[in-house]
Amino acid sequence: MNKIHNLKVGVSGVRGIVGDTFTPSLVAAFAASYGEYVGGGRVIVGRDTRPSGPMIEHAVIAGLVSVGCQPILAGIIPTPTIQIAVDEYHANGAIAITASHNTAEWNALKFINSSGIFFNETEAAELLDVYNQPDNLFVKEQDYRSVRAIDDAFELHQKRIFRNINVEAIRKARFKIAVDCCNGVGALYARPFLEELGCEVISIFDEADGNFRRRPEPVPQNLSELCRVVRENGCAAGFAQDPDGDRIALIKGNGKAAGEQYSIVLAAEHVLSKTPGNVVVNIQTTKAVEDVAAKYGCKVFYSTVGEINVTRQMLAVNSIIGGEGSSGGVIWPAVHPCRDSFAAMALFLEMMALRSESIDTILDKLPQYHSKTLKFPCSAFKSQQIIRHLRAKYAQHNPVTIDGIRINFDDAWILVRSSNTEPLMRLTTEARSISKAEKLAADFSKEISALLTEK
């Protein structure tokens, strides 16, 4: 059995397991290379609540300062807030210290450019090129800049959201909302944010200690506690965040999870109902988005998986709403072209307030799809081989091959792709019925398992 290596250096940044591959020395070297690559100047640094955060933050600061950057420390802060702070502070970029939805032993550096969006493939490759040089261009002491701390980053983020929604309408509705912060950054910001919108808030997993008391992906099987709280307290809705506050999932008033795929469906429904425009989603997103867009005469563009890929496509086609069904990602460029659970919460609340309808009713009117996701631990190379095999085998189905392989059937599809962040291959299926989705998953799972055991 091959050892699965846990350090990943790629478009999503540098990611590894603390106490193993993710060492202070690696982090400082990447931070120095990043500082060198962006040419010095101000760099926003923020992190989620993981216990390894301080260790990594110290290494990032040391690395940045050593190449003449001025780190601007935002502390424990949502990833979208970091991206917005780049704009607000006219910084040359930012480093977000978070492994997002990965479990607590992981951590990562995510690199953000001067527009406040994640590095794309070219930028990531150029950064890696700097990193791989024999030495960094360390500056002398006379060119050192001081470290600065800021405490208004979230306030600026919140102001941007409030400028784009009908705050008064939401306040008047006085919603009772349960929020599950996953012991992440939301634990510090979600309650005051929702209270500012006039909500009565019940928060759970709201100790900001990074000791995740539920699994961090906001998928239904991890949200049973939130469902119970929503049901027992008669909440209008429940919101579940991931540890760094970029992803969002919704719980209906009846205590049932809407499914992370429906976050972008709802956001698209609401935004397009006010202003038609282009929609961009990744290849791993429910067909319900297409159905909603069709209703408003709008076009849907597909991108490869990964926030930056969606963002770039959105900027290219001047999209007004986009996201990632697979991750519960909602991207609303009116605030900032990034996944943002806070902007998403504001959109959901505004939709509920303006339509005077419960979220349950709104969701029930939307086309229903069911999906199933399976993971296969697998090296990147092995998954590439398997995907190539499937592309050849199913060529007559005209599969979409921008990222892995997606085969579209009538009212159903399957996707097999390699994870950007973990040594995994994922199989996702979607159909109008659970049984159909499960049948597709079982069939393809069998096929993949057979291919995996092959030499």
Next chain:
Amino acid sequence: MRFLRLGPAGMRGEIGTGLTPLLAIDFASAMGSYLDGGRIAIASDTRFSSPMLRHAVISALLSCGTEVLDAGIAPAPLLHFITPYLKADGAMLLGAGHHPAGWNAIVPLSSNGAYLNSVQLQELFDIYHGRRYKTAAWNEMGKVSEMPPSIFEDYLDALCSKLNVEAISSRHFKVIADFCNGPGSALSESFAARLGLELIPINNIFSGIIPHDPEPRPRSSVQAQSIMKPLNADIAFVFNSDMSRTAIVTNSGETLSEEYTFPLVADHFLSSSPHGTGVVTNWCTTKTLDDIVSKHHGKLYKTKVGQAFIIDRMLEKSAKLAGDGSGSVALGDFTKGFDSFMVMGLALEAMAVRKCSSAGLAAELPRYHIVKKKINCPSAHAYGLLRNMKTQLKDAAVSDEDGFRFDWQDGWVHLRASATEPVVRMIAEWRTKDEAEDRALEIQGILERLVSS
């Protein structure tokens, strides 16, 4: 020119070209591994690059699972004190001390607050060179603990308990203290209040700017010296940036060579110590100290240049006083490191108890004249050439514990290959300036003939 040094005084280098965050992380990771996590105290000076070192070191220590006791910006003597006081397993001092602007250093300390001795250092370096460090799991990360807020006061309490506070306070001395913009000034007010001083601090801003050559020497004492007379001060002290080295300016306006700081303190300390009291210094310290120690019937031990060697010998011999010609003094019954606050205290106590001005104390010291020279020499061959000097200077007593020291009845010369530059450093001392210069020139000539042959 080399920009990084790893030696008895830890890791030192020019920032950027030598000392980088990556090396600092590796070095601190080695320390965290050496102490198997443990509790490690840190303190940093005010230089521009010290926060970088601090962040790098904290990151590495946290990743080893170490509890970091962060004293913030604090002088070296405080770290020598708090390491055993807080029962830490070790410490790391972040600061460049006497090095010029642009340099910085990380000095590892043992649990007793002293520099690691040569055996401990070898153990640490072996881990560093092996590059396999302890790494704690995500849920066993170390943490940074705040210091008890009373720590500066606790240190000054302990310091003052070694001094005749009453005698000093009764004199209401007017004292000028040049802190070289280092961290020492944080303690100046409380120190002055305890000893009833009118203390006039200069260069006491945490600006990171080094206001003059940070080695306390007559030429770095110009600012203090220039205000002695106008302010009618009793004494002035000029420190390096981490409060380990001290030079004195007397009330007559004389800027004493830093060589005389230790003899002046020793003269006072030994006057009330029993015969046979142990004193430790290095092979390059003025003969004035030999004279003072023998005047008071003390026992003088000499060792290699460097705080690590001097303090280790002090511990080995249970000596009461240790110091060297760079203006450094450690009091054996107090902390295990050089301490400029103690130098200030003892010098003021000498003035108070002996009812004597600072110029009066200086006048009692036998004076010699020291000549220091750098002689160009390809470093690869320096040691061999110096060894050949033994046959050239047959009439002298020779010690080769650290470089080569040649002693005659009326003077001595010390020759040592520099570890940082391709030069031999010469120190020669004789009773008069003429003698010292003549002999230094003569020996330089012999060495240069060897270099060119």
